[in-house]
Amino acid sequence: MISVDIKKRLGDFQLDAQFEVPAGVTAIFGRSGSGKTSLVNAVAGLLRPDAGRIAVGDTVLYDSTQKTHLPPQQRRIGYVFQDARLFPHMTVMRNLTYGGDHDAERVIGVLGLEHLLTRMPAGLSGGERQRVALGRALMCNPQLLLMDEPLAALDAPRKAEILPFIERLRDEVKIPMLYVSHDVSEVARLATTLVVLEAGQVATVGPVGTVLSQPATVPLVGVRAAGAVITTKVAGRLLDDGLTELAFSGGRLMLPGILGVLGQTVRIRIPAQDVILAKDRPTGLSALNVLPVTITQVEQGRGPGMAVGLLAGKDHLLARVTRRSALRMELAVGQQIFAIIKATAVGPEDIGR
Amino acid sequence: MMDTLGPAEWTAIWLSLRVALVATLGALPVAIWVAYVLARKSFPGRQLLNGLVHLPLVLPPVVTGYLLLVLFGQQGPIGSVLYQTFGISFAFRWTGAALAAAIMAFPLMVRAIRLGFEAVDAGLEDAAATLGASRGRIWRSVTLPLVLPGVLAGAILGFAKALGEFGATITFVAAIPGQTQTIPTAIYGLLQVPGSEPAIVGLVIVSVVLAMGALLVSEWLARRMAKRLGKP
Numbered sequence: 001m002i003s004v005d006i007k008k009r010l011g012d013f014q015l016d017a018q019f020e021v022p023a024g025v026t027a028i029f030g031r032s033g034s035g036k037t038s039l040v041n042a043v044a045g046l047l048r049p050d051a052g053r054i055a056v057g058d059t060v061l062y063d064s065t066q067k068t069h070l071p072p073q074q075r076r077i078g079y080v081f082q083d084a085r086l087f088p089h090m091t092v093m094r095n096l097t098y099g100g101d102h103d104a105e106r107v108i109g110v111l112g113l114e115h116l117l118t119r120m121p122a123g124l125s126g127g128e129r130q131r132v133a134l135g136r137a138l139m140c141n142p143q144l145l146l147m148d149e150p151l152a153a154l155d156a157p158r159k160a161e162i163l164p165f166i167e168r169l170r171d172e173v174k175i176p177m178l179y180v181s182h183d184v185s186e187v188a189r190l191a192t193t194l195v196v197l198e199a200g201q202v203a204t205v206g207p208v209g210t211v212l213s214q215p216a217t218v219p220l221v222g223v224r225a226a227g228a229v230i231t232t233k234v235a236g237r238l239l240d241d242g243l244t245e246l247a248f249s250g251g252r253l254m255l256p257g258i259l260g261v262l263g264q265t266v267r268i269r270i271p272a273q274d275v276i277l278a279k280d281r282p283t284g285l286s287a288l289n290v291l292p293v294t295i296t297q298v299e300q301g302r303g304p305g306m307a308v309g310l311l312a313g314k315d316h317l318l319a320r321v322t323r324r325s326a327l328r329m330e331l332a333v334g335q336q337i338f339a340i341i342k343a344t345a346v347g348p349e350d351i352g353r
Numbered sequence: 354m355m356d357t358l359g360p361a362e363w364t365a366i367w368l369s370l371r372v373a374l375v376a377t378l379g380a381l382p383v384a385i386w387v388a389y390v391l392a393r394k395s396f397p398g399r400q401l402l403n404g405l406v407h408l409p410l411v412l413p414p415v416v417t418g419y420l421l422l423v424l425f426g427q428q429g430p431i432g433s434v435l436y437q438t439f440g441i442s443f444a445f446r447w448t449g450a451a452l453a454a455a456i457m458a459f460p461l462m463v464r465a466i467r468l469g470f471e472a473v474d475a476g477l478e479d480a481a482a483t484l485g486a487s488r489g490r491i492w493r494s495v496t497l498p499l500v501l502p503g504v505l506a507g508a509i510l511g512f513a514k515a516l517g518e519f520g521a522t523i524t525f526v527a528a529i530p531g532q533t534q535t536i537p538t539a540i541y542g543l544l545q546v547p548g549s550e551p552a553i554v555g556l557v558i559v560s561v562v563l564a565m566g567a568l569l570v571s572e573w574l575a576r577r578m579a580k581r582l583g584k585p
Contacts, residue, residue: 046479072482085480089498098494099484140484 005052006042015200023176027187030197036180040146044079045072056144078137082149084129086121092132093117102141111135127158145177167353184225188269189352196220213316215299215307227271228318234260250312254288267352274345275319278338289341357551364531365539373515376455384462392470410460418524449526450533454515461514462507469503502578509571
């Protein structure tokens with residue numbers, strides 16, 4: 001359990017954030033300038049709040065009423081910065097062991113750092129630097145790992161190189177993480193819990209699937225980034241066509257690519273703008289995935305769009321349509337309709353374990 | 354060249370080296386501390402300290418020398434205390450020349466070292482803190498090694514300045530051969546004496562050689578350090 005209650009004035013900006021989240025990976029999501037970095041800096045002890053309380057499990061890190069403010073050195077919190085911050089005058093090995101050598105062999109193995117140990121940071125690629133920074137934080141044996149947009153400075157292939165490592169940390173090391181990001185795909189793939197910050201305040205908090213599937217979240221994350229996250233299982237492979245069939249409570253989906261072995265759990269994010277709604281089961285359509293759904297919510301957006309919450313089986317989906325078509329179709333809560341999802345709508349970056 | 358320099362000139366050369374070395378080494382720790390404070394801390398009076406540090410750079414050296422004479426002379430408020438409690442005297446002694454050189458070199462040293470501190474990413478110190486390093490260890494293992502090129506540049510600059518200091522030195526401690534007569538004051542003295550051109554040329558060559566030597570050594574050290582930091 002991580003509980004955060006921070007009030008901090010920074011010039012004209014007021015950070016006033018309260019949330020309580022279970023262990024696991026908590027994504028702190030928000031636009032730039034929403035206070036994400038200030039928030040994790042306060043948790044790390046690098047920024048002293050004006051008032052509030054921060055606790056990880058039973059350890060109180062900061063409490064303004066009791067004048068508790070542990071220095072960063074005593075917090076046992078690993079921090080992976082966006083810019084890695086490796087010490088430029090030390091080899092990779094000395095960087096890694098700077099704060100300790102907890103579980104060194106395993107960390108080096110998991111992160112694939114064996115061949116880098118004698119190199120200097122200046123000679124490393126961006127992805128390698130972030131892996132070293134991650135290893136360095138882990139070797140301190142932290143009780144919590146903070147990651148401030150660790151992948152933001154990397155291009156897509158480098159991101160794809162590191163994401164599996166972070167998934168392994170989540171699933172194998174089971175270390176709690178606060179993961180700052182402004183990339184919904186990353187959040188959907190990694191996080192268990194989602195905190196959305198807007199202008200220094202917590203706009204919404206909850207399990208990632210629930211929060212992202214709520215129509216009310218659409219304006220917070222942006223209309224293009226909005227989309228539900230569902231957990232599916234690999235139900236079959238259509239080898240001839242290079243498709244994978246995924247089963248979830250609302251039916252089956254066919255997506256391109258080999259997404260895992262039979263029975264494996266796969267998390268996918270379905271972008272709201274790629275879900276088409278139809279009143280009758282459509283025929284003569286190229287889209288492979290047609291799911292019967294029930295409308296749970298119709299939310300007016302900020303622009304000409306509307307967000308429609310859908311229930312497919314026990315899973316929530318999200319569709320974005322224009323107000324014009326919503327009126328023409330007379331969409332209403334409780335209505336039984338069909339959701340059409342193009343197989344290629346779910347990109348490789350939206351698929352995780 | 355050697356025979357153009359008489360014993361008086363050699364005395365001036367050795368004295369200059371001693372004065373410049375003592376001035377640089379004595380001022381360096383203070384300069385590092387002041388540079389750190391100016392680069393990293395914000396406190397009331399920061400601008401005042403900054404101005405005070407830079408004063409010798411903008412004041413006429415004669416004025417600085419005169420102020421030293423007033424403050425550090427044996428009757429001066431600081432000089433008398435130092436003399437009575439520690440027996441340290443500056444007036445018309447080589448220690449006075451070193452003090453004058455140190456004061457004059459100080460602003461240049463602080464400027465170079467401050468640039469060094471400003472070039473060190475404070476984020477690295479934050480990172481070290483989250484990794485559990487104490488403030489002392491952060492200073493020793495991160496800040497100091499990274500600021501070393503700046504410290505070196507400051508020290509070389511200070512040494513060169515101390516070697517060539519003229520105005521404040523001659524005002525504060527005059528130019529007593531064997532006591533306070535450094536290379537610049539010796540050259541100035543020789544200029545008043547007809548027929549001493551060979552000795553002047555000799556001292557000028559020594560000055561150029563020392564200055565070039567200091568530059569080459571600093572270049573070499575800077576390159577070695579850059580290599581250690583992994584820069585191409």
